[in-house]
Every structure is written in C-alpha cells, then in structure tokens.
Amino acid sequence: MNIPRTSYPRIVIIGGGFAGVALARKLSKQEVQVVLLDKNNYHNFQPLLYQVSTGGLEPDSIAYPIRKILKNFPNFFFRLANVEFIDTEKNELRTNIGSLGFDYLVVASGSKTNYFGNSEVEKNSMAMKTIPQSLDLRSLILENFEDALLTSDLNERNALMNFVIVGGGPTGVELAGALAEIKKGILPKDYPDLDTRMAQINLVQSSDCLLKGMSAEASQKAEDFLEKLGVNVWKNLRVTNYDGSVATTNGDIAFKTQTLVWAAGVKGALIKGLDSESFVTRGNRILVNEFSQVNGFENIFAVGDIACMVTEEFPTGYPMMAQPAIQQGTQLGDNMLRLLEKKPMTPFKYKDKGSMATIGRNKAVVDMKNFKFQGIFAWYVWMFVHLFFLIGFRNRMVVFVNWVYNYIRFDREARLIIRPYKEKLKKHKK
Amino acid sequence: MNIPRTSYPRIVIIGGGFAGVALARKLSKQEVQVVLLDKNNYHNFQPLLYQVSTGGLEPDSIAYPIRKILKNFPNFFFRLANVEFIDTEKNELRTNIGSLGFDYLVVASGSKTNYFGNSEVEKNSMAMKTIPQSLDLRSLILENFEDALLTSDLNERNALMNFVIVGGGPTGVELAGALAEIKKGILPKDYPDLDTRMAQINLVQSSDCLLKGMSAEASQKAEDFLEKLGVNVWKNLRVTNYDGSVATTNGDIAFKTQTLVWAAGVKGALIKGLDSESFVTRGNRILVNEFSQVNGFENIFAVGDIACMVTEEFPTGYPMMAQPAIQQGTQLGDNMLRLLEKKPMTPFKYKDKGSMATIGRNKAVVDMKNFKFQGIFAWYVWMFVHLFFLIGFRNRMVVFVNWVYNYIRFDREARLIIRPYKEKLKKHKK
Known part of the structure; x- marks a missing residue:
C-alpha cells in the first residue's frame, strides 16, 4: 500500500x-x-437496517461515505x-x-x-448485519409475496407467507414489528387477490424474555405490543436447524417457512x-x-x-x-x-445512556437510568435519538422525510425488488 | 397464472x-x-438514472412500486x-x-x-438503462478511484481515471456533465492523495453534433457547457471496439480506459x-x-x-x-x-412538449416549440419538470431534498459502493 x-x-x-x-x-x-x-467505503448505521429490509428507508440514507467523514483531515488515509x-x-x-x-x-x-456452528442454518437463513444482506432480505420478502400469488398449493403459499425471526433482541423485535405493520397496512392494498391474513410472523426467543439486557417492564411491554400487532412470540424455544424449508426446534413445533431471519446472536x-x-x-x-x-x-x-x-x-x-x-x-x-505526549492514560468509564427499541407505529420502549417509559412518547424519543445519531445532514433530512411520509400515509414506498434474491440464490446453488 | x-x-x-x-x-x-x-415490481424513472450512477440520488427515489400506482383499481392484476x-x-x-x-x-x-451487433462491446462496456446497471456503474466509478490510489503504474492509473462515454444523446451528455462535476467538486476532497486532474472524461459522438433531435442552438450550447466543464468532446468519431482495456475508433485515436459507458443507441x-x-x-x-x-x-x-x-x-x-x-x-x-363501446377510435396526435437536457450545475438546454433557452433558467425548468413527472409525493420530496443539498453543498453523498462491481465481474468471468 x-x-x-x-x-x-x-x-x-x-x-x-x-x-x-x-x-x-x-x-x-x-x-x-x-x-x-x-x-466498505461507507459507515453504516446498523440500528436502522431493519427499516431497509422492510422498505421503509433506502440504504443510501443510512450509509455515509467514510472519506467524507474525515475529509478535512490532512494526515488521514482511507483504503478499501x-x-x-x-x-x-x-x-x-x-x-x-x-x-x-x-x-x-x-x-x-x-x-x-453467530450461527453457533450450525452451517446449515448459516447457508439457508437470512442475516441482517450489512446493507447488502438487508437488501437481499427486502427482495426475498417481496419476492415471496409475488410467488405466493402464483401458487395454488396451499402449503407452499403458507410457507411463502410464514416468516420466522430467530432472536428476541432489538433486531428481532424491531423487524417483527415492522413486518407486522406491513402485513396490516400494505399487504391488503398491494395484494387484494391474496388472503394476507395467512401471513404469519413468528419471533422465536430461546430464553424466557425478549430484549434481554433491558428492564423487565420494557421486555413485557415489547411482548404485549408485538402480540397486539399479531406477531406470534415464542419464548423458551430454540431453533435447532433450518434446511431452507422447515425450521426444527427443541420444542414440539416446527415451522414450514421460506424465510428464516437469523438474529440470534x-x-x-x-x-x-x-x-x-x-x-x-x-x-x-x-x-x-x-x-x-x-x-x-x-x-x-x-x-x-x-x-x-x-x-x-x-x-x-x-x-x-x-x-x-x-x-x-x-x-x-x-x-x-x-x-x-507520554502522559498517563485514563481508564474507560461507560456512561449508560439507556437503551431502547421500537416495535411499530407509536410503539417503543425506552430504559433510561432512572426513568423507564413505553408507548407513543417513547416512540418519539426513539426517532429523535436515531435521527440525532445518524451521520450527515442529508441522511437525517431524507430519513425524516421518509418517516413523516410513512407515518402519515401508513406506507413504505421502498418496496422495490432491485436485485432479485432468489435468482442469485439459484445461480449460487448451481 | x-x-x-x-x-x-x-x-x-x-x-x-x-x-x-x-x-x-x-x-x-x-x-x-x-x-x-x-x-420488475417497480416503475423506473429512466431520465434520472445517470444521477444514480453518479451518486446524486438513491435508486429508491426514482423507482415506484407498480402495485401502488394502481392500488385502488379492483380489476387490476400485476404479475412479476x-x-x-x-x-x-x-x-x-x-x-x-x-x-x-x-x-x-x-x-x-x-x-x-443497442450494441449494433458488437458482442465484445456488449460484454465489456457498461450500460445505463436499468437501476441495477446504474448501480453497477456507480460502484465501478468509485472502485476505479479506490484502485487508482493503489497502483504506482502510471498507465494503469490513467486507464482507471479515464472515462469514455459513447453516444452524445441526452444520456451521454448528462452523464458526462455529472462526471465532470464530480471531478471538480468531489474528487479533490475525497482523494487528496491522488492527482485528480488526471481524471479524463471523454464523450464520443459519431455524428457532427450532440443532442441530435434538439435545436442547433441547444446542441452547440451543450457542447460549450461540456467543454467549459473540462469534458473532451469528440465529434465525428465512432468507437469500433472495446476489449475491456482499449477502445478503438474509426479515427486516429484509441482510448485506454477501464470504464466505457455505451449510450450510443x-x-x-x-x-x-x-x-x-x-x-x-x-x-x-x-x-x-x-x-x-x-x-x-x-x-x-x-x-x-x-x-x-x-x-x-x-x-x-x-x-x-x-x-x-x-x-x-x-x-x-x-x-x-x-x-x-363500439365507437370509432381517434388517431394519435403528438403534442411536442419540447425537450431538454442538463449538463451540470446551473447548466441546461431547453427547446420548446416557440422558445429555446439555455443556462441557469433552463436548469431550473429542467428540475421542475423532472420533479413534476416523478411519480409519488415521497419520491419528489426525497429527490428535492437531495438536489437542494447537493446544490448548496456541491456534494453527492450517495457515493457508496454497496454492491462492488469488480468482484461480481471476476466471479462472472470464472
């Protein structure tokens, strides 16, 4: 170099x-x-990736060119x-x-x-750690609905419209909430010829509570919100394998699904x-x-x-x-x-600024050090904090415009299959 | 079905x-x-694809879900x-x-x-007719600059920073203008350790004028604007072949280039x-x-x-x-x-609403039936018309925010290599 x-x-x-x-x-x-x-040549705001996957935001507005972050720094070198x-x-x-x-x-x-060593899950599941992965998931979700229209096989249609999210952390909870909103607000309009009530969203958590690391109140409230939205929350259940069509668990249940999102760790x-x-x-x-x-x-x-x-x-x-x-x-x-400068270093002290998760329209949970709250005010706080931490004025503006629009119109317009995922998958498997 | x-x-x-x-x-x-x-499941606003390629806009804001355009139409069926x-x-x-x-x-x-039967050009050149193609071109342009940093071979660096656009129609002219703006406004900031004056933008047109189909004034003015921006405009020159590293022509010149954009027809x-x-x-x-x-x-x-x-x-x-x-x-x-209704059909009558092209910041040419103008006012008209014809309020807002931001800040923030193109190319060639 x-x-x-x-x-x-x-x-x-x-x-x-x-x-x-x-x-x-x-x-x-x-x-x-x-x-x-x-x-990558960009910094990526991971907490909002689930909104890219669910068509609420475009990827470009949660990414920021690294070169630009440090452009006035003469001794700075970036290399891809x-x-x-x-x-x-x-x-x-x-x-x-x-x-x-x-x-x-x-x-x-x-x-x-972390697939915990399960290579079959790794091969067949979707992840949501990077922008390309999030876009792949967006494509797959939309392709599934398109395919559901085409089949007259009820089992196949069920599998196409059955979503399994493994992991009840913030990523899993937020994705489940967003999918539930799509099911309620967008599917019936976009697919009037499909019985979208058949769409199932399953959130599987291995322990006995969601949002581990947050307060018991936040965890319970998040679960309530999700259930109100129609998400099936499975606790104390572990997905043990997924072969691309059936997800087996350590319990009595197995999920027939075309889409398993692995957010378990x-x-x-x-x-x-x-x-x-x-x-x-x-x-x-x-x-x-x-x-x-x-x-x-x-x-x-x-x-x-x-x-x-x-x-x-x-x-x-x-x-x-x-x-x-x-x-x-x-x-x-x-x-x-x-x-x-040969001065002594100072030890790291963590300032806990609290943690939060959003579950859907008007629904979020916030834990601050001395103050916990849930509901619509928490949701506003969540939005404000996320806008604040986004890098770049343009990104903030574009995200803000999208959120206001989505909120007023109950909509998510970035439901575009720009790079079909199933095609890629087929090529990959050949 | x-x-x-x-x-x-x-x-x-x-x-x-x-x-x-x-x-x-x-x-x-x-x-x-x-x-x-x-x-595709979206309608794509092709006139703005060149802005996606040059990092000015995100793809999602010039695409619109087809299902949504016709969502309140009970007898409408869309199939991918x-x-x-x-x-x-x-x-x-x-x-x-x-x-x-x-x-x-x-x-x-x-x-x-249209590659006019030249399969080698088809294989080695970039096109800009679809959103994935435009994104590939965006990635390639940015990857070229990253690679230019790495090589100490001057010829290779030149080839990486030499852009050849074939075709002097609106697509070629608008892309050349946008690239010239990037060269001037963004490269020096993003790549202070690269002599960005070496970046060359060549626009090759087989006939003796650009923007054929527009007025002679518009054509001449577009050429002037481009030359002022530092674009090399080659007229009466035809690219005869491109093997991925050298573009040959019917004239004395050959271009050593890693990026040939084919917009010739x-x-x-x-x-x-x-x-x-x-x-x-x-x-x-x-x-x-x-x-x-x-x-x-x-x-x-x-x-x-x-x-x-x-x-x-x-x-x-x-x-x-x-x-x-x-x-x-x-x-x-x-x-x-x-x-x-068994009524007689009426013959089609074309209402010529004029045509226009933008060349860069504050520069556009507009031909209306009885009124031709060029320069900054034309540029405002160009923007207004394009915003007006974009489908969807959200798209208009997001494009507007981006344009205002880009204009004020002399910037294009979507310079993100989300799906690297060269990697894909390598896999493809294997």
Whole structure:
C-alpha cells in the first residue's frame, strides 16, 4: 500500500463502524497519521437496517461515505481493504491490497452473525448485519409475496407467507414489528387477490424474555405490543436447524417457512494473527484492559463489539451495541494523544445512556437510568435519538422525510425488488 | 397464472414503463380486467438514472412500486413475469410463470441498449438503462478511484481515471456533465492523495453534433457547457471496439480506459412471436397504425419505445422518449374504451412538449416549440419538470431534498459502493 511514511506516528484503524469512526474523528487534525481500513467505503448505521429490509428507508440514507467523514483531515488515509493477517511481531498487516506497517493498531472490526456452528442454518437463513444482506432480505420478502400469488398449493403459499425471526433482541423485535405493520397496512392494498391474513410472523426467543439486557417492564411491554400487532412470540424455544424449508426446534413445533431471519446472536469478527487463545474470550471477543489495550500488547488496541472489557458491572464485557463502541472509540482517541505526549492514560468509564427499541407505529420502549417509559412518547424519543445519531445532514433530512411520509400515509414506498434474491440464490446453488 | 376470468374483457399490458403505466391508469376503474406484466415490481424513472450512477440520488427515489400506482383499481392484476412468447393465433402469452390468455394485448416492452451487433462491446462496456446497471456503474466509478490510489503504474492509473462515454444523446451528455462535476467538486476532497486532474472524461459522438433531435442552438450550447466543464468532446468519431482495456475508433485515436459507458443507441425490446419481418422495422420497432394497432392485428397494440408510428413529421417514428410513450399510453386507453363501446377510435396526435437536457450545475438546454433557452433558467425548468413527472409525493420530496443539498453543498453523498462491481465481474468471468 503506497502510503507515505512521515515523521508522525502511524495509527492504523481496522473498521469504520461506530468505534473506528469515533476514534478517527478524535484523532483528526492531530499530529498523527491515521490509516483507516474498511471492506466498505461507507459507515453504516446498523440500528436502522431493519427499516431497509422492510422498505421503509433506502440504504443510501443510512450509509455515509467514510472519506467524507474525515475529509478535512490532512494526515488521514482511507483504503478499501480486507485485512487478512495481523503480524504482531513485525507490527504489520497483510491485506488483499498489500501490506502495511503500523506504529499503533486499533482493531475495530466489529461483529458478525453467530450461527453457533450450525452451517446449515448459516447457508439457508437470512442475516441482517450489512446493507447488502438487508437488501437481499427486502427482495426475498417481496419476492415471496409475488410467488405466493402464483401458487395454488396451499402449503407452499403458507410457507411463502410464514416468516420466522430467530432472536428476541432489538433486531428481532424491531423487524417483527415492522413486518407486522406491513402485513396490516400494505399487504391488503398491494395484494387484494391474496388472503394476507395467512401471513404469519413468528419471533422465536430461546430464553424466557425478549430484549434481554433491558428492564423487565420494557421486555413485557415489547411482548404485549408485538402480540397486539399479531406477531406470534415464542419464548423458551430454540431453533435447532433450518434446511431452507422447515425450521426444527427443541420444542414440539416446527415451522414450514421460506424465510428464516437469523438474529440470534453475534460474535467478534476476529482477524487471523490476533486470535490467540490467551486473549480471545466468549463470543470471539478480544480481552482488553481498561485502556482498550489488548492483553499482552502496548501498541495494539481493540474497541467496540470486538473488544471485551471486563468490569464488575459487566463481567462478560459491555453490550455489543453502538454506545459502548462510540464511547470507547472517543476515549481511546484521547488516550492515544496522551500516550504520544507520554502522559498517563485514563481508564474507560461507560456512561449508560439507556437503551431502547421500537416495535411499530407509536410503539417503543425506552430504559433510561432512572426513568423507564413505553408507548407513543417513547416512540418519539426513539426517532429523535436515531435521527440525532445518524451521520450527515442529508441522511437525517431524507430519513425524516421518509418517516413523516410513512407515518402519515401508513406506507413504505421502498418496496422495490432491485436485485432479485432468489435468482442469485439459484445461480449460487448451481 | 391463476388470474380469474370475469365477464370483463381482459387487457394484458406487457411493461410498466411510461407507456404501460399511463395506459393502465387510464383503464383503472373501467369495466375491464387489466393484467400488467413486468420483469420488475417497480416503475423506473429512466431520465434520472445517470444521477444514480453518479451518486446524486438513491435508486429508491426514482423507482415506484407498480402495485401502488394502481392500488385502488379492483380489476387490476400485476404479475412479476418475463414474457417469453406471444402466441398471436391463440391470443395467449407464455411467461416464466405460466401462460395467460388475453382479449387485447398491449406491448409496451420498451427498449434496450443497442450494441449494433458488437458482442465484445456488449460484454465489456457498461450500460445505463436499468437501476441495477446504474448501480453497477456507480460502484465501478468509485472502485476505479479506490484502485487508482493503489497502483504506482502510471498507465494503469490513467486507464482507471479515464472515462469514455459513447453516444452524445441526452444520456451521454448528462452523464458526462455529472462526471465532470464530480471531478471538480468531489474528487479533490475525497482523494487528496491522488492527482485528480488526471481524471479524463471523454464523450464520443459519431455524428457532427450532440443532442441530435434538439435545436442547433441547444446542441452547440451543450457542447460549450461540456467543454467549459473540462469534458473532451469528440465529434465525428465512432468507437469500433472495446476489449475491456482499449477502445478503438474509426479515427486516429484509441482510448485506454477501464470504464466505457455505451449510450450510443437503443432498440426495441422485441418479444418472440411478435417479431415478424412484416411489421418489425429499423431499430427493432414494431410498425403500428395511428391507433397503435400492430399491422395486421385488431386486438394487439404497441406503444412507447417499441412502437414505430410513422408520420409525415416523423418518418422513422416518434423519438424513443418519455413524452411520446406517455401520450400514446393515455391515448390508447381512451381508444380501448371507445373500442369496447363500439365507437370509432381517434388517431394519435403528438403534442411536442419540447425537450431538454442538463449538463451540470446551473447548466441546461431547453427547446420548446416557440422558445429555446439555455443556462441557469433552463436548469431550473429542467428540475421542475423532472420533479413534476416523478411519480409519488415521497419520491419528489426525497429527490428535492437531495438536489437542494447537493446544490448548496456541491456534494453527492450517495457515493457508496454497496454492491462492488469488480468482484461480481471476476466471479462472472470464472
């Protein structure tokens, strides 16, 4: 990679997610050279991916060009690259576009879907961690309805209109809610010749409550909201396999479905070379100290989902969400500047800003430190907070216009099959 | 296809473009059954595709769900289908999802890129007739700049930053203008470590003027605007071949380029079974009479790009553009209702509403019947007209927000490589 070496120390950041971008912003205009590597040329606002899948938003409005985030930073270099190996002895990365030395390395590679070793589920299910995946899911949902029109086989039609979402975390809950709204508001209008009451939305959660990590009130209320919307909530049920047509469970029930969305968990996106058993812990996360330093290294750090910083309050690390990632990235930025000035670093302190999930029109649950509320006010708060955290004025405006429109018109206009998914699948299987 | 036969006559429309949609709208709420077939579930506003390719707009805001256009029409059926054969004797269509009988058939299948038989150009060049194609071009342009950063081979870098657009019609002119704006406004900011002056935009036109079909003033002014923007305009030059790295011409020059956009012409998208030499004419268009009836048939019609209606003023048929398509569709709707009431049909009369093209910020050319103008006022008119003809309030709002933002900020934020194109290409070639 032809990036000039200057007198400034070189900090390489792997990953332009919440953590990586927060860090890079903090380091901008400082006397350091920053190289940010990412597989995509955009930062992606993951919390709204489910709205892309359900036709409520276009993908371009929840993504933001990474180059633009840091455009006025003269010592900043972005490269579209896939990091393949971290050589911790030589302080060097190997990527698909060549190798790169570093003085400091920050791994902010995030997380990926965790199939818990089940390769059949991995092959046949849909995930919703990236924009292309979300678009594939959007296409599949719409293609299913189109296909349901064509078949006279009742079982097949049922399977096409039966949606199974595995995982009752925020992603699963929000997707289930959005699908239920589509069933109620859009299907009857778009498919008057289809009995859309047959569309079933199943949310399967292995434990006894939804939105684990939020309060009992939020969890219960989310469940109530979903049931009111007609979602079948299955608790204490685990999907054990899915062959592309039937999802088996550890209970008495099996689901005949053409669409299984796997939102049951994530794991750290480890990179070879920095995956030693001595510091990789549960969920493929890298153990770091309170300064985000990877155990055993002075100059290698990890932040965000990939990092596991153990505290008394969070004995298995902070939740794999935007807030800890942003705060760790920002804090590490400060600490790196201190480090370079030979000042002592300050330990990370997590400010819990609360958590929230939306279930559908006028329905959300919000947990703040001393204040929990649910319903329409929570829904407004949810929207405001998500607009606020979106990067870019244009994105905010476009998302806002879409939300206002969707709200007033009970509609989701981005129900477009731009890249058919089933075709791709067929080609893939050949 | 399980569409119930009712007592109403069945009108099947192939294609949900400008002509097909205008026709279906006219027939809505009448005593007919309408079946609309299209390969996509959306209507696509082709005149703005070049803005998708150049990161100015998201694809979702220039597409509109076909089902939604006709949602309050009880006898309307849409099917996502590829028509493979028209059996004119049995009055039946064969499609990838089964066959379908018709009482009346309207072919509004539009046009596709015309490579004039050059399969190597077809294989190696980029087209811009569909949304996926436009997105592929967007990805390729951005990937080229990313790759240009990586190479130290000057020839390769030149080829990556050299864009050749073949065809000086509205598509070619508008794309060249938009690329020139990117070169000027965005590249220097996004790629400070790249000498973006090396980016070349070449527009190649086989005849001696751009925007054939518009006035001499418009043509000359468009050329002036482009040259001011730094576009190399090549007239009286024909690209004879392109092997993926060098474009040869009938002149002394050859272009070393990684990106050749073929906008040199279109031809009718003929369907087997309705492709007899007796009525297919120049450019694969179907000869129709003044009622849009295909020569030799009472109940088969063609409208839009695929139809060639010869008049004194237009001896080779109306131009393959939105206006004639919309007007023919609307007129045919009226005529079909007359036909069903056994009233005489009225012949088609084209109202020339003028034509226009935009070249870049503040620059457009407009030809109206008695009034020709160019420059900033033309540009405002261009924007207003395009917003007006976009279907859907949400689309208009989102496009408007984007345009205002892009104008004020000299920016195009949708510069996202969501589905990398080069990867796809590699897989394809394997």
